[in-house]
Amino acid sequence: MADTAISVEHLAKRYMITAQHGERGRYVALRDVMASGARRLANRVIHPRRASAQGGSRGMQEFWALDDVSFNIVQGERLGIIGNNGAGKSTLLKVLSRITEPTRGIIRLRGRIASLLEVGTGFHPELTGRENIFLNGAILGMGKQEIRRKFDEIVSFAEVEQFLDTPVKRYSSGMYVRLAFAVAAHLEPEILIVDEVLAVGDAQFQKKCLGKMEEVGRGGRTVLFVSHNMNAIEQLCDTCMLLRKGRLVRHSHDVRGIVKEYLFGEEDGQKPTLWENSGDKFENPYFKPDRLFLCNEEGEQLPNPIRNDEDIFLQVDGTVTKPHSSLALQYTVFCDDGTLLYHSSTIDSAENALANVKQGRVSVRSRIPRRFLNEGDYRIDLTVFLHKVQFITQYGVNAPSVFLSIQGGLTDSSLWSSKRAGLVAPMIPWETIEHEPAVLRSSASATL
Amino acid sequence: MEQFDLVIEAGKGERQYWKDIFRYRELFYFLAWRDILVRYKQTVIGLAWALIRPFVTMVVLSVVFGSFAKMPSGGVPYPLLVYAGMLPWQFFSTALTESSASLVGNANVITKIYFPRLVIPTSAVVVSFIDFLISFLIYIGLMIWYKFLPPLAILFLPVFALLSFSAAIGAGLWFAALTVKYRDFRYIVPFIVQFGIYVSPVGFSSSIVPQKYQLLYMMNPLVGIIDAFRWSLLGTISFPAQSFALSVVMVTLLLGTGILYFRKTERGFADII
Numbered sequence: 001m002a003d004t005a006i007s008v009e010h011l012a013k014r015y016m017i018t019a020q021h022g023e024r025g026r027y028v029a030l031r032d033v034m035a036s037g038a039r040r041l042a043n044r045v046i047h048p049r050r051a052s053a054q055g056g057s058r059g060m061q062e063f064w065a066l067d068d069v070s071f072n073i074v075q076g077e078r079l080g081i082i083g084n085n086g087a088g089k090s091t092l093l094k095v096l097s098r099i100t101e102p103t104r105g106i107i108r109l110r111g112r113i114a115s116l117l118e119v120g121t122g123f124h125p126e127l128t129g130r131e132n133i134f135l136n137g138a139i140l141g142m143g144k145q146e147i148r149r150k151f152d153e154i155v156s157f158a159e160v161e162q163f164l165d166t167p168v169k170r171y172s173s174g175m176y177v178r179l180a181f182a183v184a185a186h187l188e189p190e191i192l193i194v195d196e197v198l199a200v201g202d203a204q205f206q207k208k209c210l211g212k213m214e215e216v217g218r219g220g221r222t223v224l225f226v227s228h229n230m231n232a233i234e235q236l237c238d239t240c241m242l243l244r245k246g247r248l249v250r251h252s253h254d255v256r257g258i259v260k261e262y263l264f265g266e267e268d269g270q271k272p273t274l275w276e277n278s279g280d281k282f283e284n285p286y287f288k289p290d291r292l293f294l295c296n297e298e299g300e301q302l303p304n305p306i307r308n309d310e311d312i313f314l315q316v317d318g319t320v321t322k323p324h325s326s327l328a329l330q331y332t333v334f335c336d337d338g339t340l341l342y343h344s345s346t347i348d349s350a351e352n353a354l355a356n357v358k359q360g361r362v363s364v365r366s367r368i369p370r371r372f373l374n375e376g377d378y379r380i381d382l383t384v385f386l387h388k389v390q391f392i393t394q395y396g397v398n399a400p401s402v403f404l405s406i407q408g409g410l411t412d413s414s415l416w417s418s419k420r421a422g423l424v425a426p427m428i429p430w431e432t433i434e435h436e437p438a439v440l441r442s443s444a445s446a447t448l
Numbered sequence: 449m450e451q452f453d454l455v456i457e458a459g460k461g462e463r464q465y466w467k468d469i470f471r472y473r474e475l476f477y478f479l480a481w482r483d484i485l486v487r488y489k490q491t492v493i494g495l496a497w498a499l500i501r502p503f504v505t506m507v508v509l510s511v512v513f514g515s516f517a518k519m520p521s522g523g524v525p526y527p528l529l530v531y532a533g534m535l536p537w538q539f540f541s542t543a544l545t546e547s548s549a550s551l552v553g554n555a556n557v558i559t560k561i562y563f564p565r566l567v568i569p570t571s572a573v574v575v576s577f578i579d580f581l582i583s584f585l586i587y588i589g590l591m592i593w594y595k596f597l598p599p600l601a602i603l604f605l606p607v608f609a610l611l612s613f614s615a616a617i618g619a620g621l622w623f624a625a626l627t628v629k630y631r632d633f634r635y636i637v638p639f640i641v642q643f644g645i646y647v648s649p650v651g652f653s654s655s656i657v658p659q660k661y662q663l664l665y666m667m668n669p670l671v672g673i674i675d676a677f678r679w680s681l682l683g684t685i686s687f688p689a690q691s692f693a694l695s696v697v698m699v700t701l702l703l704g705t706g707i708l709y710f711r712k713t714e715r716g717f718a719d720i721i
Binding site: 007015031033094095096097098099100101102103104105106107108109110111112113115117118121122124126127131134135138139140141143144167 | 452453454455456457458459471472474475478481482485486489490556557558559560561562563630632715716718719
């Protein structure tokens with residue numbers, strides 16, 4: 001049986017939020033403490049009976065970032081931690097990294113922990129790349145000898161050989177992030193904790209990061225990985241944990257299942273095929289989307305699940321406030337594991353549906369091809385944009401979305417009975433070609 | 449039952465801490481190294497500033513207290529008298545100012561990485577200590593200039609330097625932790641430093657303090673330290689046994705309570721910084 005690397009029992013973390021009026025904000029000023037102390041003292045003298053009721057309230061509220069979380073992680077496990085913003089993921093990592101203390105509970109760890117909660121922590125812009133490697137390495141816990149030993153590896157991983165002696169403030173953001181990750185990647189801890197560092201950097205960098213983390217994982221070390229990138233989670237992790245509002249909702253080897261639950265599991269379970277603008281969302285000078293929904297040819301909203309052989313239209317109702325020649329709409333279909341299936345846009349064809357649109361209400365729609373998508377759940381995001389200018393809504397970031405559940409109707413044939421593999425299940429006809437039987441026989445004898 | 453290396457529990461955390469300080473010992477060096485490097489890189493006269501500042505202060509104080517106020521100097525060139533008192537004071541005041549701001553200044557690291565936070569204000573004191581050593585070099589230059597031979601007691605100087613180092617750390621830990629909790633503390637610190645220079649024997653020698661105020665005066669730990677410095681560097685006074693003893697007691701108290709308070713509030717740093 002493999003050893004337990006991390007054992008967490010009934011972990012809870014509480015923050016006190018001050019609902020304080022005025023400019024001061026989060027921290028306490030001595031001046032305020034003294035002033036309120038004096039006020040309280042004065043109150044006690046003037047109104048001795050009323051004083052006790054006041055208490056020490058400055059509008060403090062409790063916020064439980066983590067609430068009774070318990071789990072065990074085995075050595076060598078590669079755990080992905082997912083959840084909405086505010087679910088408690090970063091707090092969990094902070095507590096495990098000993099940056100902040102738990103309010104309740106016990107954590108037991110075996111092995112050296114290294115945390116990468118932010119890339120480039122401790123980097124000073126005035127220092128050169130070389131100096132920052134040492135500084136950052138020391139802050140992360142490496143000794144001078146260790147850093148010297150790994151120096152060349154770090155530099156070649158980051159690909160900054162030429163720029164080692166220039167101050168880091170002159171680095172491009174890509175170089176900066178590569179260097180920062182390179183130092184952290186060579187930490188060699190028994191337990192590696194990584195928090196959403198893939199969010200920075202380009203695709204090439206993300207690939208390199210993932211590759212390095214995979215390598216760490218294969219080396220028998222335990223990896224805890226927080227990310228919003230579901231593809232990365234599925235690629236790297238063999239177990240997954242879902243946090244919601246500070247509670248541990250699921251934790252198992254079923255990474256795909258948990259990712260799906262995160263992406264699609266709304267509290268009410270119903271997958272809406274309609275999105276309505278609650279009033280003032282997406283205000284901008286050009287086009288405001290009012291409604292997005294799936295419907296039939298008559299414009300009637302279709303409820304989920306929908307058969308594959310039905311006509312499905314995606315309709316957008318909106319208001320044009322100022323016509324713009326580059327205004328365009330696009331919908332993006334995502335599979336339930338977060339894979340982007342395809343885009344379709346008003347500017348795909350030369351006849352732009354929005355070309356001559358005038359100020360005022362407008363409705364646009366597009367047909368989702370029949371007998372094309374496979375059975376399953378999909379999310380459709382609406383991107384409203386000015387081509388090559390700006391995004392008004394952006395898929396994957398802040399776009400209005402509807403959900404599509406395809407069930408049944410994939411085929412008329414009785415021989416195709418269960419859901420087949422593949423992202424799409426298009427119904428494409430086959431035909432036989434008429435030709436001489438003799439040709440067929442001779443090729444057959446040739447193979448014998 | 450499996451053996452675990454580390455147990456994190458609410459309200460506990462003492463045992464690992466001192467082991468960690470040892471494990472992260474190189475960080476003392478690295479943080480001090482960073483601050484010094486940055487200082488030099490940012491100013492043209494960076495290196496020179498470490499020399500200019502103590503020198504100019506010494507000149508001003510000599511002129512004010514020696515030539516204008518005509519305070520007695522006990523037969524030693526006035527600049528030397530002033531400088532000998534200024535050495536430890538300069539060290540203490542910059543150490544205090546730097547370390548109070550050190551935690552808040554390193555907020556970005558405190559919220560993202562774990563290491564014993566004691567390292568931060570301590571390395572600020574280390575940086576000031578390096579400035580102290582440079583100032584001491586100037587003092588040696590001054591002694592040569594005045595053809596002044598120091599007494600044998602100068603061999604005790606490292607002891608007094610260590611005492612002022614401890615005083616700086618003790619006060620620094622207190623102020624660093626307090627500044628995190630009460631952010632406007634950083635306005636109080638320069639005031640304390642300003643006030644301190646008048647009640648410590650920097651520009652004058654302790655002999656002019658009236659007898660009835662002597663005990664109160666000696667509660668200031670800097671008094672014993674500065675007098676001890678003067679004794680070992682100049683030999684104009686006999687060993688200030690009373691003020692030195694009181695100093696040692698105060699410094700021990702300061703350091704001990706400083707560490708305790710710091711450790712107690714350290715857990716909450718990342719949450720409130």
